Amino acid sequence: MKERLTNDTYVSLKKTVQDGKTLDLTVANAVAAAMKDWAVEKGVTHFTHWFQPMTGITAEKHDSFITPVDGGKVMMEFSGKELIKGEPDASSFPSGGLRATFEARGYTAWDPTSFAFIKDNVLCIPSVFCSYTGEVLDKKTPLLRSIEVMNIQSLRILKLFGDMEATRVITTVGPEQEYFLVDKALFEKRKDLKYTGRTLFGAKPPKGQELEDHYFGSIKPRVAAFMEDLDKELWKLGILAKTEHNEVAPAQHELAPIFTDTNLASDHNQLTMDTMKKVALQHGLVCLLHEKPFAGVNGSGKHNNWSISTNTGRNLLDPGHTPHQNAQFLLFLSAVIKAVDEYQDLLRVSIASAANDHRLGANEAPPAIVSIFLGDELTAIMDAIDSGNLYKHRERTQMTVGVDVLPSFPKDTTDRNRTSPFAFTGNKFEFRMLGSSQSISGPNIILNTIVAEELRQFADILEAAPDFTKAMDALVKKTIRDHKRIIFNGNGYEDAWVVEAEKRGLLNLKSTPEALQTFIAEKNLDLFNRHKIFSDEETHARYEITMETYTKTLNIEALTMIDMVKKEILPAANTYIKELSKTAIAVRTLIPDMACESQLNMISELSALTDSVYARTNALESALDSAKDCKDAADCAFYFRENVFPAMVSLREAADEIEILAGEKYWPYPTYGTLLFSV
Ligand code: ADP
Ligand code: MG
Numbered sequence: 001m002k003e004r005l006t007n008d009t010y011v012s013l014k015k016t017v018q019d020g021k022t023l024d025l026t027v028a029n030a031v032a033a034a035m036k037d038w039a040v041e042k043g044v045t046h047f048t049h050w051f052q053p054m055t056g057i058t059a060e061k062h063d064s065f066i067t068p069v070d071g072g073k074v075m076m077e078f079s080g081k082e083l084i085k086g087e088p089d090a091s092s093f094p095s096g097g098l099r100a101t102f103e104a105r106g107y108t109a110w111d112p113t114s115f116a117f118i119k120d121n122v123l124c125i126p127s128v129f130c131s132y133t134g135e136v137l138d139k140k141t142p143l144l145r146s147i148e149v150m151n152i153q154s155l156r157i158l159k160l161f162g163d164m165e166a167t168r169v170i171t172t173v174g175p176e177q178e179y180f181l182v183d184k185a186l187f188e189k190r191k192d193l194k195y196t197g198r199t200l201f202g203a204k205p206p207k208g209q210e211l212e213d214h215y216f217g218s219i220k221p222r223v224a225a226f227m228e229d230l231d232k233e234l235w236k237l238g239i240l241a242k243t244e245h246n247e248v249a250p251a252q253h254e255l256a257p258i259f260t261d262t263n264l265a266s267d268h269n270q271l272t273m274d275t276m277k278k279v280a281l282q283h284g285l286v287c288l289l290h291e292k293p294f295a296g297v298n299g300s301g302k303h304n305n306w307s308i309s310t311n312t313g314r315n316l317l318d319p320g321h322t323p324h325q326n327a328q329f330l331l332f333l334s335a336v337i338k339a340v341d342e343y344q345d346l347l348r349v350s351i352a353s354a355a356n357d358h359r360l361g362a363n364e365a366p367p368a369i370v371s372i373f374l375g376d377e378l379t380a381i382m383d384a385i386d387s388g389n390l391y392k393h394r395e396r397t398q399m400t401v402g403v404d405v406l407p408s409f410p411k412d413t414t415d416r417n418r419t420s421p422f423a424f425t426g427n428k429f430e431f432r433m434l435g436s437s438q439s440i441s442g443p444n445i446i447l448n449t450i451v452a453e454e455l456r457q458f459a460d461i462l463e464a465a466p467d468f469t470k471a472m473d474a475l476v477k478k479t480i481r482d483h484k485r486i487i488f489n490g491n492g493y494e495d496a497w498v499v500e501a502e503k504r505g506l507l508n509l510k511s512t513p514e515a516l517q518t519f520i521a522e523k524n525l526d527l528f529n530r531h532k533i534f535s536d537e538e539t540h541a542r543y544e545i546t547m548e549t550y551t552k553t554l555n556i557e558a559l560t561m562i563d564m565v566k567k568e569i570l571p572a573a574n575t576y577i578k579e580l581s582k583t584a585i586a587v588r589t590l591i592p593d594m595a596c597e598s599q600l601n602m603i604s605e606l607s608a609l610t611d612s613v614y615a616r617t618n619a620l621e622s623a624l625d626s627a628k629d630c631k632d633a634a635d636c637a638f639y640f641r642e643n644v645f646p647a648m649v650s651l652r653e654a655a656d657e658i659e660i661l662a663g664e665k666y667w668p669y670p671t672y673g674t675l676l677f678s679v
Pocket of ligand 2: 176303430
């Protein structure tokens with residue numbers, strides 16, 4: 001920008017970006033012209049407003065720069081008006097009833113706080129998306145709002161601490177992205193992977209992840225070549241891909257970028273997922289971003305590393321070295337603890353999906369119960385503050401907030417518990433419940449908003465207090481006392497935790513429909529209203545969309561199962577049974593008193609299993625039929641959870657039994673062993 005804009009334009013654009021000042025049209029025109037020239041030099045002919053509708057993925061509609069001029073010629077043009085606002089005909093994006101089709105027009109508007117980029121020869125302009133009447137229809141607008149709310153409330157706190165230098169506070173995010181790679185030719189043979197992103201059938205292979213020999217293992221050449229290309233493509237887009245390694249499950253890998261501000265991190269994560277899929281195809285691979293592509297081995301998640309930073313370069317979740325810095329740290333930490341405790345439900349909702357339900361609570365991902373890991377040392381400090389006792393660890397120190405220095409604790413001691421859904425890792429929190437395919441916008445909207453809400457309450461109290469230090473000490477103490485039930489440093493995978501969490505009164509929202517119901521609770525509507533994140537209508541719309549998406553996902557999966565059973569599994573089983581029967585008859589013809597025990601036993605076992613698969617398919621079909629009687633989106637989602645889902649599980653069990661018995665060459669699609677160990 002510095003290279004291509006005049007100084008005035010550059011300064012004015014920067015002002016817009018930093019202070020949220022409105023952009024005037026002359027500046028927009030200059031920026032548009034510079035963007036177009038830059039893009040055209042790189043061979044670009046089209047532009048698009050790149051936005052993030054409530055589907056959770058991104059959308060784009062390409063327009064060319066071409067404008068006709070006299071003499072049958074064309075010019076490449078791009079105006080400020082076109083840069084600032086687009087009008088895609090967007091009637092088919094989910095709106096949760098916010099918009100009737102007759103007023104379907106949606107608007108996109110440039111988000112100058114995220115960088116424009118070139119993807120597939122198209123100039124992409126990161127944009128927000130709203131309806132004709134102004135309702136928010138995307139994931140970016142509320143994220144930007146939540147970032148602003150964090151800024152406002154954090155600055156109030158910093159002022160109280162006498163920090164007049166910082167003029168802007170942002171949240172930062174580094175999302176670690178897990179994924180699977182499978183051979184494309186094999187993928188093509190599986191309808192379940194193609195239609196639903198996960199395997200709906202599949203017997204356990206002789207080897208899974210039990211040896212844990214894949215984790216951080218040496219990277220195979222084909223995967224290494226993919227990672228190398230992926231890095232290059234991401235770097236071209238300005239995405240700082242940093243770490244790549246093999247994950248626990250066979251064929252599973254992870255990529256972590258260097259963290260950046262939350263808005264950019266969110267755009268970048270969308271682009272990363274997109275790029276992963278594309279680059280994989282170029283290598284004859286398919287990148288699976290589904291949360292649970294394979295039963296019996298780990299699923300994929302996304303770790304949302306989150307912190308709070310000032311424009312003066314300070315990380316507000318860094319403990320620091322002076323009493324003053326420590327006190328500030330403890331106040332922000334208290335805000336996070338209170339926020340996570342009071343809004344456990346919203347954090348759970350923010351990562352809820354049919355796919356992620358397979359992971360949460362399974363022995364690989366954090367449980368569906370939200371809790372915070374602080375590490376022993378920080379917890380001991382919290383206890384000391386709470387009880388007023390001496391903190392006895394290395395040195396004996398009285399812990400008076402704002403007076404004493406926190407003993408420094410080595411980073412290592414804070415980062416060893418991988419089972420916690422929300423862990424403090426030295427100078428940031430790591431929210432680990434996110435699913436691998438999800439947009440990180442949702443969880444960060446919630447994180448920013450709930451922490452901002454607590455900071456607001458803190459600032460209200462502290463601004464009115466006659467003695468700041470005393471008030472702050474009391475506030476931190478009270479917060480720890482009231483909310484320490486959310487702190488849990490033990491093993492989150494153990495059943496004992498479920499019991500303990502219940503005793504503590506923590507929520508355990510096991511499935512998406514259950515979790516979602518809390519989204520529209522009064523306290524949550526109030527929160528969103530107070531900070532102008534969502535109106536009641538917008539919250540309800542999101543609630544409806546997520547419920548519907550849950551139902552639709554299960555419906556597609558159920559239909560795919562029925563299709564696979566009828567078109568592939570039963571025909572394969574019958575062919576094999578016929579083959580066995582023919583063999584038995586042939587043997588008997590040759591040697592009449594031969595028992596043919598193995599063939600006869602297998603025939604009866606397989607025939608019984610095909611009967612069972614047939615019956616269970618009918619049961620699944622009738623469960624789907626009865627879904628017609630559901631009253632509304634929530635009713636439907638619960639119905640699918642309680643009736644369709646168990647029928648699917650039961651059908652799979654029987655079908656997988658057949659797979660174990662059937663000869664490999666009779667089996668209609670590649671097995672787990674082949675899929676997981678082919679690359
Ligand atoms: P892990 O031990 O969980 O695998 P990694 O080193 O792979 O950790 O990833 C840590 C992530 O946290 C990286 O994306 C990193 O950039 C990010 N991170 C580091 N500091 C911050 C911060 N202050 N705010 C947000 N993210 C951060
Ligand atoms: Mg991590």
